[in-house]
Amino acid sequence: MALVEIDNISKNYQMGEVQVPALKQITLSIDEAAFVSFVGPSGSGKTTILNLIGCLDKPTEGKIVVDGKQVNTLDRKQSAVFRGSVLGYIFQAFNLFPVLTAYENVEYPLVMIKNELALKRKEQVLEVLEAVGMIEQKDKRPDQLSGGQKQRVAVARALVTRPKLVLADEPTANLDRKTAINVIRLMHDMRDKFNTTFIFSTHDAGIMAEAEVIHTLEDGRIIQSKQYPSSVQEGEK
Amino acid sequence: MIRIFKIAVRNLMRYKRRTLLTSLLITLGVLMVILFSALSGSFKAMMIGQITDANLSQIQIHKKGYVSSMDSIPLNLNLDRKGYAKIEDVLKRHPAVDAWAPRIKLGAMLSNYSETTNIRLNAIDPEKEVKVCPAVGDRMTFGKKGSREKLIGPGEIIIPDKLAKGMKIRLGDTVVLVATNKDGSVNGLNFTMAGIIEVVVGPQGKEGYIHIEDARVLLRMEKPEITEVAVRLKDFDMLEPVYADLKSALADFKNKKGKPAFEIHTWEKLSPFYNIARMIDLMSVSMKLIMVSIVLISILNVMIMSVYERVREIGTMSAIGTTPGKIMALFLTEGFTLGLISIAAGNIIGLSGILLLNIYKIRFSFGKMDNLLLAPSVSLSELFWLSVVVLIVSVLASLQPAYKASRMEPVDALGHV
Structure with a gap:
């Protein structure tokens, strides 16, 4: 069953008097619990398509439905509420709040978005921190953590609200190869554990090989889509 | 709410020196107002007491x-x-x-x-x-x-x-x-x-x-x-x-x-000191206006800087689902907290100052009266209203930066360098 349905979307950016096309007539669907990667060179439209699926931006044309809701017509507040309830985000630069500990960073969405009770919050935060292997570092601030540890905390923060879909824009770009592979495999494990759909972008061939579905973008168009059965990939690893 | 306060305090302490300097400035403003009110109020009360209790009386009735x-x-x-x-x-x-x-x-x-x-x-x-x-x-x-x-x-x-x-x-x-x-x-x-x-x-x-x-x-x-x-x-x-x-x-x-057949007057109409008392009141209001300006400008400055320095962070908050209202509430809470800390410090130092002034008595001369002794004091209601004004001004000063933060487009904020 499709969690994300993209119907003929285009996105143009206005640069002064010139319109620059970033995405051109893209149509695709992404199933629930999929592990999907958008790949392509810089400027191919990877970030733009993630921003559109994540209601951070609106397409110039076309329709996007996520979890049964047409997201391209939502206003600012509705978009925020939708993001908080259905989506999780992982950023290239981790984007952890520097004044909060790892625990508090993961707890943040539950406090500010979900308004969960303290006891339930603690239970949920500890569960995801345990799942990403960061329970020992829970009281450390981001500046006391390595890049890989920061991204693990970011994965935990994205998963703590039990979103149906996690979007990750170049989540491994700031990590060394070994750590990057570990983070992607962690995301894969989390997909298996929580049945969450993961969509991430990358231009790293080694990382893209970890995905089950790969959409290759070039000049704003999908030029190739490939699907690899999970079992085949496991075997290749 | 406690969590939001906690986050607000952490954010304020992120730039310790700036927060401390701003807080110090507001504290000094509050201290100045408290001490001036206590001294001028005591002077006024003493002079009115001298005038009404020593010769004029509080009210006089005459033939029209x-x-x-x-x-x-x-x-x-x-x-x-x-x-x-x-x-x-x-x-x-x-x-x-x-x-x-x-x-x-x-x-x-x-x-x-x-x-x-x-x-x-x-x-x-x-x-x-x-x-x-x-x-x-x-x-x-x-x-x-x-x-x-x-x-x-x-x-x-x-x-x-x-x-x-x-x-x-x-x-x-x-x-x-x-x-x-x-x-x-x-x-x-x-x-x-x-x-x-x-x-x-x-x-x-x-x-x-x-x-x-x-x-x-x-x-x-x-x-x-x-x-x-x-x-x-x-x-x-x-x-x-x-x-x-x-x-x-x-x-x-x-x-x-x-x-x-009769006319009645309070001491205010009979004594020229009433004009001095009004001048003291006017000066007191001026001091309060200066303090309000200090609070307004300093908190506005801190909050504007805070928003500009945290654009990407605001983008992150928004991207992970924080509503514009909660982003605004977070920044308002920071301004409120800064005001609260400053007013608390100002009140504590101000009351300590009044206590010291009462221990080390202040004597002065006024007109032909020598050796007058001041007993500075400030009422709880005055402290309360002073605190309320500072807190309201703190929130008002944070309003524009907080609104700006809440209106940022997440996609632009996340791409901010």
């Missing part, structure tokens, strides 16, 4: 038209027995009135047998006068027979200190008072110098005192007359409503021409 010509001490504007009885009746019926005393005001020539000068006199009923002006005796130095409780007896006179010194009159000396009554006839009486009175500021601050019965003899009054009725209230803070009540009650009495 007396106050506008009081400089010439007109004897033809005295109240007769009937008029005084009517006034007494009104005063007796009002529960807030504590005491009242009749007075006769007159001008006379004072002679020590070798020199003569003019003197303004306040003829009093001493028993009633001490109830209306309990501090009147504090300004007096008495001879062997005199006392603060008794004040003055028939045949005695109390003279202002400067006059006594100038005329070389000492306690126990005999002097002569010569006065002209309202019909123009002149009369003289001998008096014994019973006391010396310190001069104070105000229209009645340089008057001598004699007994009211002596004034009647000196002025050859065929029937009892008085110039004014001095009134004291049980609670000075009730001055305005009681004044309004008495004014309304006295307005019922008309003279033969059908116009009001």
Whole structure:
């Protein structure tokens, strides 16, 4: 069953008097619990398509439905509420709040978005921190953590609200190869554990090989889509 | 909410030096206002106390038209027995009135047998006068027979200190008072110098005192007359409503021409110190406005900088689902918290300062009064309202930056460098 349905979307950016096309007539669907990667060179439209699926931006044309809701017509507040309830985000630069500990960073969405009770919050935060292997570092601030540890905390923060879909824009770009592979495999494990759909972008061939579905973008168009059965990939690893 | 406060405090402490400097600036503003209010309030209360308790009284009632010509001490504007009885009746019926005393005001020539000068006199009923002006005796130095409780007896006179010194009159000396009554006839009486009175500021601050019965003899009054009725209230803070009540009650009495028979004034209308008191109030308001400006500008500055430095962070908050309202609430809480910390510090330091000022007494001179002692204090209600104003201004100052943060497009904010 499709969690994300993209119907003929285009996105143009206005640069002064010139319109620059970033995405051109893209149509695709992404199933629930999929592990999907958008790949392509810089400027191919990877970030733009993630921003559109994540209601951070609106397409110039076309329709996007996520979890049964047409997201391209939502206003600012509705978009925020939708993001908080259905989506999780992982950023290239981790984007952890520097004044909060790892625990508090993961707890943040539950406090500010979900308004969960303290006891339930603690239970949920500890569960995801345990799942990403960061329970020992829970009281450390981001500046006391390595890049890989920061991204693990970011994965935990994205998963703590039990979103149906996690979007990750170049989540491994700031990590060394070994750590990057570990983070992607962690995301894969989390997909298996929580049945969450993961969509991430990358231009790293080694990382893209970890995905089950790969959409290759070039000049704003999908030029190739490939699907690899999970079992085949496991075997290749 | 506690979590939001916690996050707000952490964000403030992210830039410790800037937060501390801003907080220090606001604390100093609050401290300045508290100390100024305490000192000026104490000065004002003391001066009003001196004026109303030592000679003027809180309220005075006269025959209509007396106050506008009081400089010439007109004897033809005295109240007769009937008029005084009517006034007494009104005063007796009002529960807030504590005491009242009749007075006769007159001008006379004072002679020590070798020199003569003019003197303004306040003829009093001493028993009633001490109830209306309990501090009147504090300004007096008495001879062997005199006392603060008794004040003055028939045949005695109390003279202002400067006059006594100038005329070389000492306690126990005999002097002569010569006065002209309202019909123009002149009369003289001998008096014994019973006391010396310190001069104070105000229209009645340089008057001598004699007994009211002596004034009647000196002025050859065929029937009892008085110039004014001095009134004291049980609670000075009730001055305005009681004044309004008495004014309304006295307005019922008309003279033969059908116009009001009496006029009533509070000390504010009778003493020039009222203008100084108003100036003090104005200065106090100015200080508060300066403090509000300090709070407004400093918090606005900090919050604007905070928003510009945290654009990507705001983008992250928004991307992970924080609604614009909650982003705004977070920044407002930061401004509020900064104000709260500053007002708390300002209040604590301010109250400590007041305590120190009360331990190490402040003495000063005002006009011809020396060695006045200030007892600075500030009311809880003033502290409360000061705190409320600072907190409201803190939130208002944060409003624009907080709104700006809440309106940022997440996609632009995340891409901010």
